[in-house]
Amino acid sequence: MESYFSIDIGGTYIKMGVVNDQGEISQLEKVNTPSTIEALMDVMDHYLKRQINIKGVAVSSPGAVSDHGIVYGSSAVPYLHGPNIKEMLSERFNLPVYVENDANCAAYAELWKGAAKGKKDILVVVIGTGIGGAVIKDGTIHKGANLHGGEFGYMLLNTNITGDDDVWSRVASTRALVKKVAKQKGLSNIQELTGERIFQLADSGDNICIEALEEFYHILAVGIYNLQYIYDPEIILLGGGISERVDLIDAIDEKVDAILAKIDLSTIKPTIKFCHFRQHANLLGSVYGYRKQIEKRIND
Template sequence: MKSNYLSIDIGGTNIKLALIDHSGQIQSKKQVRTPHEYGAFIATLENEIELVLDEIRGIAFSCPGKIDTETGMISFGGALPFLDGISFIDEFQPKFDVPVSVINDGKAAALSELWLGNLNGIENGLALVLGTGIGGGLILDGKLYQGKNFQAGELSFMMKQSGKPNFEDMYGMTGSAVGLVKKVNLELGTEDTKDGAAAFEAINQKDPSVYPIFEAFAREIAYMICNVQAILDLEKIVIGGGISAQPIVTEEIRKQYRAIRAELPFLANTLTEVEIDSCRFLNDANLLGALYQLLLNADEEMAVNV
């Protein structure tokens, strides 16, 4: 009997693939480079699916872009704009005759935390994913909240008033983890401005030449958390994305959040402090969350057919 599912996390650089069982145990993993032409992209996925088709009960995708989880339709596609207007359900389900699901990558991260991670058992929470921009997934009443247009939790587009509206002042830019690493490396004179290891070596040593840059970044995220908390009154917020593997990231965000509250006693006295923690899952988050979406779809279908 087939006992595994194929979970596929599509990124701008690599496609990650994993065989995962129904309980969320990863059996095997691999990755391939992401083709940036539609025909080659589809051919690569079809080849990888064919390799394990005899072993799987379904295919779960995590993908950039605004995604209708009911139809599998992708809008925009983030770093892969050729995916705009494509439905992975229509593309792959008839070919392979297994259930297919697709979900936005940030929301997949939230689902992984809800299912098996640090939002498990939480009724109202948020996974805040720090990367090129700021993605995320809202958990409300114990379920992923996507919104009418499947775009709830797109925190990058939160704006601050600073004259004429512009993208540079959106939180997705001022709270960009990629931007943080670049700024730190420019200050350090590192040849590769994308070198996260070099940037965080200096940050962890609290190098006085760059630590204020990191503090300012953490304060931006803390202000965002204050704004979200004023609207939603969440129980817990978990910090994800590649940089969250560094404990100092969540620690400094929590420190800045508490500092803001201390500077505004009326705020602290009115709004209860939200718990801020790190995500449990890092590189595997989207793979696990994508599978959980597929399992949720199956449960819903079963309920309808009863």
């Protein structure tokens, strides 16, 4: 059985673990995200020295990760952007290194051991403070010509465009939901409200929250309908904190049915399911990507 060192770099914490070729995680550790690239490598070095028989390093990173190892764009970990992370880590640890975007890693985890196992063409939509995701074509991540494959949140849903507030991320994210309800309730401090609280209020009969959620589900359904007809995937998986709501897919399905009922040309209904993995998806997915790209193991 082969083992790999996997690290998931987030803006607040990094998670590290040993993942074997069966997708089992051990030696899990979580620490505050270091403030410099040198400190990050020191933390990784300290962890690796306590492991044996590690075959390679698999990294889940924020940002637009190129195949050659440079992380473009911006994120909550600024020092990752600019240097060739893949080369730096390879030289430091004398091991093969794989680096991939965090949403793509989450998608690979679903393909390997999760809700998309056995499928080839899938979309993963991550709904949080914004909307992002991943595109998998023929079992492989599709990054696009400009590393923007899976940036579903940039999608426009109407023709009356005034600015950034018209993109899907700004109208169908949990942040958008909170802003809308806070405005309707006249709350001056938006921090008083959370997405979770809005669901609780709706469950208790709050009409403002009920109506806001109905519109929220509809806008999500419109975007998902578009994605189905743009790409025609076998399945669309939903992730992010909102996926904790077990009734989310039923609510979106209902809105999709209403859309299909109005459009005679539409005959295909998206198959929507939740992502299987939550906490450790990026650790698993980065290792799957490592094995797929570096070891050329396509079917596990």
